């Protein structure tokens with residue numbers, strides 16, 4: 001507050017109002033989640049800008065917009081909030097103590113009885129901090145991990161990157177620290193991710209095995225209904241998705257859904273699935289298989305499931 005006390009008062013009021021908007025909505029679980037998601041960051045920036053702005057007209061304009069926005073939302077919802085002067089210092093304090101908008105978790109709609117909330121982020125499995133954070137959020141969560149032969153996974157991973165950055169070195173170059181010595185580069189993410197036992201160890205420190213389901217990526221292609229039956233049982237759901245929902249699309253090389261509920265047309269996986277993998281030197285594949293073998297064995301032991309990756313002949 002540099003210029004006058006009037007200026008200062010207006011700016012603090014704006015901050016007051018914007019902070020109120022941000023925090024009152026999340027604290028009362030205001031049911032305008034969509035509006036909140038969009039408006040949250042916007043008003044946060046606006047309130048900060050109103051503080052640094054030395055122009056009283058800009059501050060006043062922002063104040064007017066904030067108030068219009070707020071009254072519009074409140075009228076729409078038929079709720080009335082009284083912003084009392086006393087609250088000012090409380091909201092300023094909250095803004096200083098918690099300078100970031102509420103996490104999406106606070107503004108997410110509540111899961112109702114009979115509903116299951118699902119979140120899909122493959123990288124969580126290989127992120128060190130994820131098990132601890134997820135455990136502190138929901139101890140009884142059920143985790144589903146789709147795994148496939150780590151050698152094929154690495155090639156698939158590389159193929160995806162190659163489709164975005166065609167200039168990257170060959171798989172054979174990236175896979176080794178020293179090719180002559182046969183030293184695999186386990187720090188390369190495409191290879192590191194496939195060391196499933198290592199990642200699982202991290203998760204088992206927080207979750208019992210009974211809370212984790214491992215789905216075989218290979219079986220998901222040849223027997224989607226079988227794998228889906230396991231998923232449904234694991235989630236405690238009635239077996240609704242069965243064989244009759246799938247057909248095998250030979251051109252795509254993947255099963256497709258016969259008739260999704262919302263349309264009458266069959267639904268197959270998108271164009272990005274089933275990219276043709278580049279041909280990899282068989283010697284490199286052989287070395288990778290050797291590299292993964294002990295980790296795979298450890299993984300079978302830990303999960304009590306034999307994924308039979310050692311029995312597969314070649315890679316596609």
Ligand SMILES: Nc1ncnc2c1ncn2[C@@H]1O[C@H](COP(=O)(O)OS(=O)(=O)O)[C@@H](OP(=O)(O)O)[C@H]1O
Nearest residue numbers: 122155156157159160217220221269272273274275
């Ligand atoms: N439902 C289902 N069943 C079996 N396999 C599947 C399924 N969905 C995706 N995939 C295969 O998973 C590989 C990763 O796919 P994407 O690269 O598209 O995944 S992602 O965008 O990174 O999520 C990719 O493997 P490749 O095609 O062998 O490279 C996908 O084909």
